[in-house]
Amino acid sequence: MTDSPQGPASPHELVLSLRGVSKRFGAVSALTDIDLDVHAGEVVALVGDNGAGKSTLVKILAGVHPPSEGTITFRSKNVTFDNPSAALTLGIATVFQDLALCENLNVVANIFLGRELNPLQLDEVSMEIRSWKLLKELSARIPSVREVVASLSGGQRQTVAIARSLLLDPKLILLDEPTAALGVAQTAEVLDLIERVRARGLGVVMISHNMEDVRAVADRIVVLRLGRNNGVFLPDATNAELVGAITGASNNSVSRRVERRQPQGTSTQERQQP
Numbered sequence: 001m002t003d004s005p006q007g008p009a010s011p012h013e014l015v016l017s018l019r020g021v022s023k024r025f026g027a028v029s030a031l032t033d034i035d036l037d038v039h040a041g042e043v044v045a046l047v048g049d050n051g052a053g054k055s056t057l058v059k060i061l062a063g064v065h066p067p068s069e070g071t072i073t074f075r076s077k078n079v080t081f082d083n084p085s086a087a088l089t090l091g092i093a094t095v096f097q098d099l100a101l102c103e104n105l106n107v108v109a110n111i112f113l114g115r116e117l118n119p120l121q122l123d124e125v126s127m128e129i130r131s132w133k134l135l136k137e138l139s140a141r142i143p144s145v146r147e148v149v150a151s152l153s154g155g156q157r158q159t160v161a162i163a164r165s166l167l168l169d170p171k172l173i174l175l176d177e178p179t180a181a182l183g184v185a186q187t188a189e190v191l192d193l194i195e196r197v198r199a200r201g202l203g204v205v206m207i208s209h210n211m212e213d214v215r216a217v218a219d220r221i222v223v224l225r226l227g228r229n230n231g232v233f234l235p236d237a238t239n240a241e242l243v244g245a246i247t248g249a250s251n252n253s254v255s256r257r258v259e260r261r262q263p264q265g266t267s268t269q270e271r272q273q274p
């Protein structure tokens, strides 16, 4: 294990650890007493119903909101972030749901957006080469880095946003609903990309509503309910178990419906047959 925030994370190093993290907005308790661990080379899916506190947790880790209580340990050090660039400098990169790409700019410009005058001090050609290299390492299917983002598919945009977040060599990447707006083929592409990010040794936290996507890529599934931890599952958990933890009832109408349609142990493909 290394203490340097710049050094590589050793395999299975505990990259991030939250203990007792709470967040109140006035009278609203968005998060209460949250514990969360993420290791290097691990994808942790963060699931929960609307209002469960997922986005608030991501915003705390991204340096958007300070926690009201609790400790955040990142690479063996207690950390606080005053702002998003502090989190990024430490090695925590976030891809927010809206991606924050500029439609009218090309892929290179988007990857380097806001970093043109950073210590890297790169010229156009170097930025283009760096972008290609990054996208190639990710086996990303982008036709040309000179393509404007407006002409890219949803999956390609997500790819550009993820590539952009990797530019400063983070140790942890947070993805808020990376597949929410995507069709089947593009979702598969983004899930492959997430696996390649994990293979680079990063810790990944992925928020998702889609249990199939979560199962396909997550090493562990962390459930939040009403702002609290409500179980940690392996991807072989049944839909009934997951839905039960998400909704807070093991015998509710959602899980009964799922069980009627999907006897335990059936595969995804079998489930799609009538």
Ligand SMILES: Nc1ncnc2c1ncn2[C@@H]1O[C@H](COP(=O)(O)OP(=O)(O)O)[C@@H](O)[C@H]1O
Pocket: 025, 028, 029, 030, 048, 049, 050, 051, 052, 053, 054, 055, 056, 057
């Ligand atoms: N900036 C804010 N001000 C006040 N309440 C907020 C704010 N952000 C989130 N909340 C509240 O915190 C709770 C959790 O919200 P959120 O983190 O967005 O949940 P999720 O992403 O799981 O849907 C909700 O009750 C929401 O209304």
Ligand SMILES: [Mg+2]
Pocket: 054, 055, 056
């Ligand atoms: Mg949200």
